Amino acid sequence: MGPGGACWRGGGGVLGGFKRWLSSQALAPRVCVVGSGPAGFYTAQHILKHHDLARVDIYEKLPVPFGLVRFGVAPDHPEVKSYGAEDNRVLGIPGENLSGVYSARAFVGWYNGLPENRDLKPDLNCETALILGHGNVALDVARILLSPLDLLRKTDITDSSLAALACSKVKRVWLVGRRGPLQVAFTIKELREMINLPGTRPVLDPADFTGLGNAVKDAPRPRRRLTELMIKTALEKPEEKMLVARVATAQAAPAREWGLRFQRSPREVLPTADGTRARGVRVALTRLEGSGDSAKAIPTGEVEELECGLVLSSIGYRSLPLDPAVPFDPQRGVIPNSLGRVEGAPGLYCSGWVKRGPTGVIITTMNDSFDTAQSVLEDLQAGVLDVSTSKEGSGAVGSILRSRGVRPVSFSDWEKIDAAEVARGKAAGKPREKIVDPEEMLRLIGH
Template sequence: MGPGGACWRGGGVPRGWRRWLSSSAPAPRVAVVGSGPAGFYTAQHILKHHGGVRVDIYEKLPVPFGLVRFGVAPDHPEVKSYGAEDNRVLGIPGENLSGVYSARAFVGWYNGLPENRDLKPDLSCETALILGHGNVALDIARILLSPLQLLRKTDITDGSLAALACSKVKRVWLVGRRGPLQVAFTIKELREMINLPGARPVLNPADFTGLENAVKDAPRPRKRLTELMIKTALEKPGEKTVEAQAAAPREWELKFQRSPQEVLPTADGRRARGVRMALTRLEGSGDSAKAIPTGDVEELECGLVLSSIGYRSLPLDPAVPFDTQRGVIPNSSGRVEGVPGLYCSGWVKRGPTGVIITTMNDSFDTAQSVLEDLQVGVLDVSTSREGFGAVESILRSRGVRPVSFSDWEKIDAAEVARGKAAGKPREKIVDPQEMLRLIGH
């Protein structure tokens, strides 16, 4: 269910299961690999409905919670939502030039993900271009354009805050292959972006003319989202809004029906100076509409390119089946095809879509499969399993000392104390070696 590594043990015993536990049957053991939302929700559901089970959760980092800690924007703590360890590549010339970053790496950088702590993105240009029309793209645009006094109150890392304080970026383009009716962000995030202090929204009225009729019968969330864009694009703002927007030092713009063809290099061939876009037309309607190149192209000048076209899971082990096309483990309700006793949950199960509530329900579905298989005898629990006891001895023989949950609590307390001193909720430690020193490893 996720990338694996360090571990701790969990298990609750509801009153109704006391009699079951007193029988001679050994307690079933479940190992959850990955301590992100999918892992925790799966464990929670199993423990809640089968008090005799013991669950061990394994995590590769010294700190738990996956995307809840590392994937959600620091100014959105209320939604801190084997995750997707990789990002989808653009597959176009120039995407490896300096100044081009994946959304995953950029988000990891400002959220303190250890593997991205040395990213050092160059923010010396005036215009940034984000490829993608999802919530992650909006998150990045908001972080790039937010007033520093707002970011200082969050748990954004100190190094990222220092870099953003020196940033020259004052214009962000959010570019998508399809049209306004296919954007993937949600209304709450869009409204927050429209109301961002010091940043002016730019929506081309021509993109939205006549769309009122097209969304009349659309599902309510899509209808409300489109109506908000139409209002922003077509309605004349009030006097106060006009004054605020005129004084705004920064701006962001939604651009539609453009597909990236090539990241254009500077004269020395080292850095990005822009992106050549193929203009597209839409075939079909609604979410299934396809973007078809028209043959026309356009060059957008920018010095920072961020690709937010989706995350991607990686194969776990040759013994575990993996669909390389879809980037998921083939499964039925979380049961891994052809490998009895192995289950998957979260993005490696269904692909990198949805928000935290989607992952919760998806994890409960997988957990229900485990519970059903325990109940009907598909899983052999007749003999006692050692669980973490066996893993611990293997780790010890390799000189690996795992981080326990109480160790994590020491790291947590240290981060909160450092944050308090700086007037923030926490100051994340981004170096795993420093984390280990802190707990005496």
């Protein structure tokens, strides 16, 4: 985004006297932000905070704002919802288009009420699910699949998803990764919550952690604590954990379980006899070359088959090209940029995962968004951006939309949708009941 541009985000303080300099100049830059997720809002916030005359217009393709703060991660984690890429990475293996195979991104969108995923209807009529990936999203999906319904009913999970999960036969979830315990991408908070999930037991093989206690002694504290928790869980006797769970509940439910499988790389989704559905995944066993986060998984030549009826791919997200006029690196899935400044496009900035790739959580997004905003402010101070002529901003855009017969949804319109969702949720004992059909949203506000 930027005067005459669109896209961004970052983190950083303002130089001494910078805000006073901007305030004293007769500058009134019009800034256009495309996308109302965390990246867009944090960038807008930083510019407005440090430039008294700036006007910022935020545009969003959906009738509701806040992007994937609303639609991301998991309904029982409202404080950390954040992912912002338009597409998911494909596995690139035979069988990934079989029935029963889904991207974690689509599955997350389904239970969070993202309109484009509202008709996913995942088939949960199997006992074993396989999640490919060892990140926080993978743990989120596993937790939703195994969570007691009483816990989910208190969240803003969609009613249709809750109904489907109530009928789910899934009671076993394996999370499979190409590398080892020292390379997992999830964080200790999510792991601890999964370990303590009522009515479930973790299944971790002690052999996977042999010698790791010494290996992580000099590792950064978060990695050391995370590894130590996995080791402790692996060594804990399963019977003891289930005994505690049974004592805590008046009547023990059928045991559910989940586990981590390491050094296994997917090679093929195996079809059922009739060739229509997934029945398992063939994986290549790997060995690690190198250490730490840079370790690479090298196939050993050995393979094994893991049986399952549900496969969820959680190997990362990708941004998509915005427009032919905006530079894009298809290999990295980002807009080429320097500190948020789009290469070869003065006045155009980028923020969010389209800027740096699909990594980090909401605090990362906030800091990165401030960085991009800082680049805009510095360019204004240096006179790089021409704001000498007045731009109409949202007024001009509104005229164009009206000429095309498009009635945009205003923030006050959103507040009506918000009030309706909260009222429906209150009736059901939930924070809100999301409306998942954009047409219903528009009817609600009289469009």
